[in-house]
Amino acid sequence: MSAEPPSRPPHGSVPPAVQETVRELVDLSPVLTELGERFSAAGFEAHLVGGSVRDALLAAGSGAPRVPGDLDVTTDARPEQTLELLRGWAGSTWNTGIAFGTVGADVHGVRVEITTFRADRYDRESRNPEVAWGTSLEDDLARRDFTVNAMAVSLGPDRRVTDPFGGLGDLLKGQLRTPGSATESFLDDPLRMLRAVRFVAQLQLTPTDEVVAAMRDLAPELGRITPERVQVELSKTLLQDSPRAALELFVSTGLADVVLPELSALRMEIDEHHQHKDVYAHSLTVLDRAIALEKADPSAESPDLVLRLAALLHDIGKPATRRHEPGGRVSFHHHEVVGAKLVKKRLKELRYPNDVIDAVAKLTYLHLRFHGYGRGEWTDSAVRRYATDAGDLLPRLHKLVRSDCTTRNKKRAAALAATYDSLETRIAELAAQEDLNRVRPDLDGNAIMEILGIPPGREVGEAWRFLKELRLERGPLPPDEAEAELRTWWSSRNGG
Known part of the structure; x- marks a missing residue:
């Protein structure tokens, strides 16, 4: 086995400097500090997880540290215990995801989602898991989509960073990898394949060969996902700064054949000007140019x-x-x-x-x-x-x-x-x-009825449309000229 690159820590190992940076970022958030204190005092673990940790690490690496806006937390407390701990502290709570172990809260204007450790099993006929509570942080992280989202920071006094699958190393290396088998992960939840596409655009990560191969093999599984969820991921990809590489992955793996087959069909369709390799490449170029004009x-x-x-x-x-x-x-x-x-x-x-x-x-x-x-x-x-x-x-x-x-x-x-x-x-x-x-006709409906001596009805609409076409053709007309044209039209329409 080849040695890991120096910039990539071994699985589970987080350099002390990174540990310290993440601790400082957590401490910048009064909400996280208070949440950690409340859960620790009650004897429960609480950890910042997922995209919140990933984005905090990216911010630290960019020299522009910031606390992510929405916070994802995982805990060994059960949902009803979480609700009790939030009582009197959170401004509001919601339990629409409580069946899946998630309790939402608004604390001092910050949105927090707190989820009980999970150890789910999927039936693989839908993407709905058979919810099962987990007993450890590591098991909870193992069921997440990608290693860069399978890191956690304890909100307890030690602020320990947990990275059992080498997510930090993958982030530094710029690669997208699943904690376990990519095939098993995507069979559990096919939507993860579209999330992989989005992360190419959002985080500029490159999927490993294993991830790409699994996406190609399992693309038809996207048929199990509801159109609404598919649309959300597609839109999120398109709204990134540079979605082209992600869309190329979307098409090359066959995911587009399931989601947006019209895009795949553009490949090798030579355009009439013979200026581009194919209409597909031309369309991606048009997208690039449109984004540049939009930003400018x-x-x-x-x-x-x-x-x-x-x-x-x-x-x-x-x-x-x-x-x-x-x-x-x-x-x-x-x-x-x-x-x-x-x-x-x-x-x-x-x-x-x-x-x-x-x-x-x-x-x-x-x-x-x-x-x-x-x-x-x-x-x-x-x-x-x-x-x-x-x-x-x-x-x-x-x-x-x-x-x-x-x-x-x-x-x-x-x-x-x-x-x-x-x-x-x-x-x-x-x-x-x-x-x-x-642009509107030079005479309104009331004037039309008065001039022609007709009641409200279909004929007024026809006259209005005639006058609008006249307005488009000749520009604004004086009222007497518009009236003359209307009378001429009405006479010819009625055989006069």
């Missing part, structure tokens, strides 16, 4: 889930619309229409909120429209429609379209950027003149 815009929401989903999925209609043309060309006519429908179907199945689904589908539908702009030949009417069709998604559409221009030809890239600059300028000029954010 101080007025934008960041991280922006809607923009990132649209960047990743904007071309998923291409496989279904690919056609081989004369001369060796490949076309994807109307892939934006097909793609918008596929986006709606997939995101609905993943239980995304309706507003997210509608926004991502609309961005997918609109992402090609700019390419009809040419060198600025659009009429003011077309520019108005571009802006009003996008509505409040316009800032995101700007970023998506710019990100989608990934040509490696520097002259063409500069020309596309300049052309889009000119479109944005025209939109801004028209918006200043006409308030494009609220």
